[in-house]
Amino acid sequence: MPLKGRIVVTEKYCKGCELCISSCPQEVLALANDRITAKGYHPATMVADGCTGCGICSVICPEAAITVYREKTGVNRIPA
Amino acid sequence: MVLENCEIETTVFERPDSLTGTTSHYCPGCTHGIANRLIAEVIDEMGMREKTIGVASVGCSVFIYNYLNMDFVQAPHGRAPAMATGIKRVLPDRMVFTYQGDGDLASIGMAEIVHAAARGENISVFFLNNTNYGMTGGQMAPTSMPGQKTTSSQTGRDVETQGFPIRVSEMFSKLDGASYIVRRSLHDPKHIRMAKKAIRMAFETQVRGLGFSMVELLSICPTNWGISPLNSIKWLEEKMIPYYPLGDYKIHPALAEIKL
Secondary structure, eight states, rough: OOOOOEEEEETOOOOOOHHHHHHHHHEEEOOTTTTTOOTTTOOEEEOSOOOOOOOOHHOOOOOOOOEEEETTTOOOOEOO | ESSSSSOOEEEEOOOOOBOOOOOSSOOOOOHHHHHHHHHHHHHHHTOGGGGEEEEOSSSGGGHHHHHBBBEEEEOOOOOOHHHHHHHHHHHSSSSSEEEHHHHHHIEEEEEEEEHHHHHHHHOOEEEEOOOOETTTEEEOOOOOOOOOHHHHHHTTOOOHOOOOOHHHHHHHHOOEEEEEEOOOOOSSSSHHHHHHHHHHHHHHHHHHOOOEEEEEEEOOOOOOOOOOOHHHHHHIIIIOOOSSEEEEEEEEEGGTOOOO
């Protein structure tokens, strides 16, 4: 099973430059066209499942706006 | 599904502690932000935040003093290496670095930087090369490419009248005082990671007292180039890198043993 991850974009910093969108290997990022930030940009957001938590978007983000989390492997799960 | 352990996630990346919470003044896509972040990450990894003094130059690069949460002074245009020299000589146990753009370092500050390198001053210099004067509106810089259109070379840089661009790293690699001279680029994640290692090596050079270290970082300037951030990245890759080849220009033999 592929690793699962998620990102949190701090919209205060995001300027909608699209560098994260073009470099995402899973192509799960896009600009949120339904809202704008305080500076007046459409922020980047995760639009689909499939994030692996690789962190490439955070490496290229010029504003350090992206926090990346990855699910730990080997966490014990009890079926409900 | 019930999770037994609350700690189910690891944080792969978060904003480094050395960056302040200020929103930056940089244009969307500007790789200055990446360079600031890399310096913050390296200083955090080395645990040297309380012992670091930065010298900000003039240009877009100056506002680094608002973004890095550490001691900073601002130097007059081009004089950052002179100020860093003074600070380092008075406080030799501190890590002193300058952060300069190409208009500052390669034009008005050329005398200061060349002599700081020739003297082998024990400072680190981070040199952002985006082939124009960013803050003042995209005028031609000493690093502008032949034929490049800027606001002060509107038909393209004519090498007959305006001369050839200066390749700073190649020039400094011939100076005996310089210990670590490399050129890196900030256009994709792979090269950004390489740039981070180079920044670390520059600081390690200084901590070991080996002399002058400089990392030249090729950068984009979408607003003044008049193209989108994504096209700027493409332009950097296709036009700038062939003219300013990436690589290690001078490495002190004592640095070979450092493994990062």
